[in-house]
Amino acid sequence: xxMINVHEKGxxxxxxxxxxxxxxxxxxxxxxxxxxxxxxxxxxRLIKFLAQEGHTxxxxxxxxxxxxxxxxxxxxxxxxxxxGSAHYEGTGDSLDAWxxxxxxxITEEPAFYIPQAGEWRSKPANSKQGSGEPITWELGEKHTRxxxxxxxxxxxxxxxxxxxxxxxxxxxxxxxxxxLYIRWYWxxxxxxxxxxxxxxxxxxxxxxxxxxxxxxxxxxxxxxxxSLEQLI
Amino acid sequence: xxMINVHEKGxxxxxxxxxxxxxxxxxxxxxxxxxxxxxxxxxxRLIKFLAQEGHTxxxxxxxxxxxxxxxxxxxxxxxxxxxGSAHYEGTGDSLDAWxxxxxxxITEEPAFYIPQAGEWRSKPANSKQGSGEPITWELGEKHTRxxxxxxxxxxxxxxxxxxxxxxxxxxxxxxxxxxLYIRWYWxxxxxxxxxxxxxxxxxxxxxxxxxxxxxxxxxxxxxxxxSLEQLI
Amino acid sequence: xxMINVHEKGxxxxxxxxxxxxxxxxxxxxxxxxxxxxxxxxxxRLIKFLAQEGHTxxxxxxxxxxxxxxxxxxxxxxxxxxxGSAHYEGTGDSLDAWxxxxxxxITEEPAFYIPQAGEWRSKPANSKQGSGEPITWELGEKHTRxxxxxxxxxxxxxxxxxxxxxxxxxxxxxxxxxxLYIRWYWxxxxxxxxxxxxxxxxxxxxxxxxxxxxxxxxxxxxxxxxSLEQLI
Amino acid sequence: xxMINVHEKGxxxxxxxxxxxxxxxxxxxxxxxxxxxxxxxxxxRLIKFLAQEGHTxxxxxxxxxxxxxxxxxxxxxxxxxxxGSAHYEGTGDSLDAWxxxxxxxITEEPAFYIPQAGEWRSKPANSKQGSGEPITWELGEKHTRxxxxxxxxxxxxxxxxxxxxxxxxxxxxxxxxxxLYIRWYWxxxxxxxxxxxxxxxxxxxxxxxxxxxxxxxxxxxxxxxxSLEQLI
Numbered sequence: 004x005x006m007i008n009v010h011e012k013g014x015x016x017x018x019x020x021x022x023x024x025x026x027x028x029x030x031x032x033x034x035x036x037x038x039x040x041x042x043x044x045x046x047x048r049l050i051k052f053l054a055q056e057g058h059t060x061x062x063x064x065x066x067x068x069x070x071x072x073x074x075x076x077x078x079x080x081x082x083x084x085x086x087g088s089a090h091y092e093g094t095g096d097s098l099d100a101w102x103x104x105x106x107x108x109i110t111e112e113p114a115f116y117i118p119q120a121g122e123w124r125s126k127p128a129n130s131k132q133g134s135g136e137p138i139t140w141e142l143g144e145k146h147t148r149x150x151x152x153x154x155x156x157x158x159x160x161x162x163x164x165x166x167x168x169x170x171x172x173x174x175x176x177x178x179x180x181x182x183l184y185i186r187w188y189w190x191x192x193x194x195x196x197x198x199x200x201x202x203x204x205x206x207x208x209x210x211x212x213x214x215x216x217x218x219x220x221x222x223x224x225x226x227x228x229x230s231l232e233q234l235i
Numbered sequence: 236x237x238m239i240n241v242h243e244k245g246x247x248x249x250x251x252x253x254x255x256x257x258x259x260x261x262x263x264x265x266x267x268x269x270x271x272x273x274x275x276x277x278x279x280r281l282i283k284f285l286a287q288e289g290h291t292x293x294x295x296x297x298x299x300x301x302x303x304x305x306x307x308x309x310x311x312x313x314x315x316x317x318x319g320s321a322h323y324e325g326t327g328d329s330l331d332a333w334x335x336x337x338x339x340x341i342t343e344e345p346a347f348y349i350p351q352a353g354e355w356r357s358k359p360a361n362s363k364q365g366s367g368e369p370i371t372w373e374l375g376e377k378h379t380r381x382x383x384x385x386x387x388x389x390x391x392x393x394x395x396x397x398x399x400x401x402x403x404x405x406x407x408x409x410x411x412x413x414x415l416y417i418r419w420y421w422x423x424x425x426x427x428x429x430x431x432x433x434x435x436x437x438x439x440x441x442x443x444x445x446x447x448x449x450x451x452x453x454x455x456x457x458x459x460x461x462s463l464e465q466l467i
Numbered sequence: 468x469x470m471i472n473v474h475e476k477g478x479x480x481x482x483x484x485x486x487x488x489x490x491x492x493x494x495x496x497x498x499x500x501x502x503x504x505x506x507x508x509x510x511x512r513l514i515k516f517l518a519q520e521g522h523t524x525x526x527x528x529x530x531x532x533x534x535x536x537x538x539x540x541x542x543x544x545x546x547x548x549x550x551g552s553a554h555y556e557g558t559g560d561s562l563d564a565w566x567x568x569x570x571x572x573i574t575e576e577p578a579f580y581i582p583q584a585g586e587w588r589s590k591p592a593n594s595k596q597g598s599g600e601p602i603t604w605e606l607g608e609k610h611t612r613x614x615x616x617x618x619x620x621x622x623x624x625x626x627x628x629x630x631x632x633x634x635x636x637x638x639x640x641x642x643x644x645x646x647l648y649i650r651w652y653w654x655x656x657x658x659x660x661x662x663x664x665x666x667x668x669x670x671x672x673x674x675x676x677x678x679x680x681x682x683x684x685x686x687x688x689x690x691x692x693x694s695l696e697q698l699i
Numbered sequence: 700x701x702m703i704n705v706h707e708k709g710x711x712x713x714x715x716x717x718x719x720x721x722x723x724x725x726x727x728x729x730x731x732x733x734x735x736x737x738x739x740x741x742x743x744r745l746i747k748f749l750a751q752e753g754h755t756x757x758x759x760x761x762x763x764x765x766x767x768x769x770x771x772x773x774x775x776x777x778x779x780x781x782x783g784s785a786h787y788e789g790t791g792d793s794l795d796a797w798x799x800x801x802x803x804x805i806t807e808e809p810a811f812y813i814p815q816a817g818e819w820r821s822k823p824a825n826s827k828q829g830s831g832e833p834i835t836w837e838l839g840e841k842h843t844r845x846x847x848x849x850x851x852x853x854x855x856x857x858x859x860x861x862x863x864x865x866x867x868x869x870x871x872x873x874x875x876x877x878x879l880y881i882r883w884y885w886x887x888x889x890x891x892x893x894x895x896x897x898x899x900x901x902x903x904x905x906x907x908x909x910x911x912x913x914x915x916x917x918x919x920x921x922x923x924x925x926s927l928e929q930l931i
Contacts, residue, residue, distance in 0.1 A: 018725075021717035021762055029714075030798045030884045033766065063796035064886045066717055066762050070729065076407070079311075100759030100888060102726045118405060126402040134402035142399050149392055150408055156388075157411065160381055167374050170358040170366035172441050173350060175308070176382055179389065180412040188726045190760045190888075192796065209404050250493075253485035253530055261482075262566045262652045265534065295564030296654045298485055298530050302497065332527030332656060334494045420494045422528045424564065424654075540871070543775075582869060590866040598866035606863050613856055614872055620852075621875065624845055631838050634822040634830035636905050637814060639772070640846055643853065644876040673868050 007218040022065035031061035054233035062194035074116035103187035120144040197234035239450040254297035263293035286465035294426035306348035335419035352376040429466035471682040486529035495525035518697035526658035538580035567651035584608040661698035703914040718761035727757035750929035758890035770812035772877040799883035812878040816840040893930035
């Protein structure tokens with residue numbers, strides 16, 4: 004399995020990967036010029052030790068590559084987190100590459116994330132951020148309908164502007180962009196992926212991005228089982 | 236002057252700065268353990284030499300700090316450029332700090348960028364990206380009115396969703412987010428600012444971000460005149 | 468006081484700085500578009516909260532700049548730590564600029580760090596790394612003399628090689644380089660400096676670098692007292 | 700062939716790699732959601748275009764991993780260049796991982812780079828940096844002998860210090876460290892490797908590092924032929 008769907012239209016695809024738990028062990032042991040060929044008990048203990056002591060650089064030598072298709076609001080949080088982690092939270096793994104589609108010139112039909120009736124959540128009880136229980140099905144249905152109509156109206160105005168000769172980079176002002184799907188390639192080390200997962204799998208992460216994080220984990224857990232077990 | 240308005244609602248403010256052209260000279264000369272106290276002809280030639288040969292690390296020791304208020308589409312391009320420059324284009328100055336407001340929890344009234352009648356541009360003649368001449372005033376007036384109405388409708392739906400108890404992180408799906416104003420702090424080296432300006436002052440940059448780039452330049456040109464002259 | 472001597476020949480000099488504890492507060496509050504002009508109790512609590520929760524990005528907007536003169540072995544650890552922190556330990560503050568002198572072409576007389584009789588330390592009791600109690604004064608005196616003679620011999624061979632026309636980049640093979648003094652400019656955010664200090668002030672850090680870390684702390688504690696109190 | 704010897708004792712080994720020229724093409728085309736399965740003429744033209752325009756981010760998704768054994772002076776230049784490129788020259792690819800052996804605690808026998816009689820170079824005619832023609836064989840033989848004796852003396856003093864109970868982190872002051880071999884793992888993107896090669900294959904790079912650069916190129920040219928052709 005190398006692809007997992009998220010919501011109605013989104014997905015995560017594992018494009019490629021390099022190395023295994025052994026890569027971490029061999030990178031850490033470079034000092035001793037011994038190379039393991041099969042993961043033994045001592046190697047597992049070394050990975051545990053590295054993770055516990057925060058010596059995470061050896062985890063940077065094992066790499067995974069994904070294609071992701073997700074709403075802009077998810078992409079923004081993801082990118083802030085991953086690419087800008089050094090900048091935002093001092094976590095600092097910048098071993099990431101990222102290439103995404105742009106609305107400045109793309110001509111692909113715009114697609115949008117629209118929560119279904121049962122997917123709308125209430126505001127959280129004790130926090131300024133995040134979300135709580137689902138709202139009622141009736142209210143959910145209403146807002147799904149409202150959003151659907153609003154998105155359709157936006158698309159028609161966007162297309163009218165293009166038809167009147169307005170440049171794409173301004174016409175997109177008509178799009179309710181937080182829900183707009185974009186697509187990107189993400190290449191990252193196990194250290195970076197684990198750090199992303201550790202935060203985005205948490206309960207207070209926006210639920211939409213939690214679901215992408217779960218898909219990422221499912222795709223790479225079989226490849227780096229010990230490292231991910233220890234890091235997350 | 237430490238603040239310049241951009242469009243109707245946006246602005247750039249110079250919050251603080253550190254160093255001068257001399258900082259660049261002294262950082263470059265650390266090898267020779269001589270320190271200049273006043274910029275002389277030889278120093279100016281050194282700055283020219285460093286810029287021409289691409290030895291830009293000494294420009295990383297002079298720092299400027301800005302507060303910016305701009306539409307999300309500008310922020311996204313800016314951030315991609317600056318914070319992610321290492322990732323996007325291998326320009327690699329990551330000497331930047333960035334803190335921005337978030338729509339996941341902020342309760343400030345949303346404000347939007349809406350081009351005025353004469354500010355709408357046509358699509359470019361020979362390119363998939365960018366923009367060309369202004370469209371007619373009549374068409375511009377129409378789209379300003381259309382966008383204004385669409386934004387107002389979005390805000391009212393956004394507020395209705397909040398009133399129905401929907402969490403802010405989902406309710407924002409109703410906002411035409413590309414034009415939504417956000418505010419951020421940006422701390423960057425002269426190397427990084429110059430690199431940003433070199434690209435965003437170009438004709439094929441989106442005009443909205445060009446105007447911010449011009450404001451940045453106006454604010455710091457008097458502080459690092461020789462360095463900016465040479466780097467841009 | 469803006470300069471502190473370390474050992475016989477080394478030093479740390481505070482060249483410049485930008486901002487104060489208030490900078491951290493204002494960068495963190497950009498979301499709320501309120502700016503503090505004087506540090507009050509609420510601001511202090513905010514700094515505590517940011518440090519405890521690991522939201523360290525606001526500390527990246529306050530900057531300090533140093534000139535350091537230290538043996539190569541100290542420079543290597545420092546640089547590994549600071550510049551390469553993202554790479555080595557995933558701490559990832561890359562908001563640093565670094566310019567150092569190079570032995571590939573410099574003609575300055577080489578200077579060396581030679582521990583005095585009482586400064587030689589024994590190997591640690593229970594660890595492969597670090598050091599323990601001082602060795603006896605007699606043994607210390609012997610190794611000081613030995614090292615002095617060995618350094619002098621190296622310098623004379625280095626100079627003989629240069630005199631025979633050997634290029635500097637090969638002649639330096641004769642220098643006992645771990646003790647060779649180099650000089651560099653380091654510009655770093657308070658986040659980065661604090662992270663460096665947190666590690667290099669620890670007992671298991673090499674004592675030579677601990678002494679530089681203490682000098683750094685003494686120089687900037689008065690400028691960012693609350694932030695450093697909370698981060699270290 | 701996955702390993703190439705450099706000088707008498709050094710080597711470069713290709714440990715692993717991920718992707719091919721197609722990876723670059725697919726990462727660049729994510730905007731268009733089309734994926735190539737075989738490299739065709741249009742793909743080759745795309746790679747050329749990306750390299751010429753400086754859109755190098757797609758080259759960050761193809762990765763190579765090496766083990767290197769080289770003298771400290773080579774390691775220092777390499778690392779300054781690669782890991783610190785963002786800091787030193789604003790080239791900014793930080794998509795690198797690096798793990799090296801440390802003299803603070805390792806107990807492996809120290810090994811040294813000693814140029815042979817014909818390998819000593821003169822100082823350059825018109826530059827403060829670099830090297831010129833070989834010096835005479837007689838002079839070369841003399842300095843090889845001198846260096847060999849000096850290294851042996853250093854090792855014996857280093858061992859005497861250890862035997863007297865001095866900690867390894869201080870005893871190493873007796874080692875002529877520029878020639879000391881160290882071993883490291885380097886994981887880097889094609890963008891980063893190409894950038895390193897572009898500089899280190901140049902005539903004014905120190906010849907010792909040029910030879911390592913040639914070995915790196917020989918090992919990965921067959922894997923990313925078009926990309927390397929265009930980027931170097």
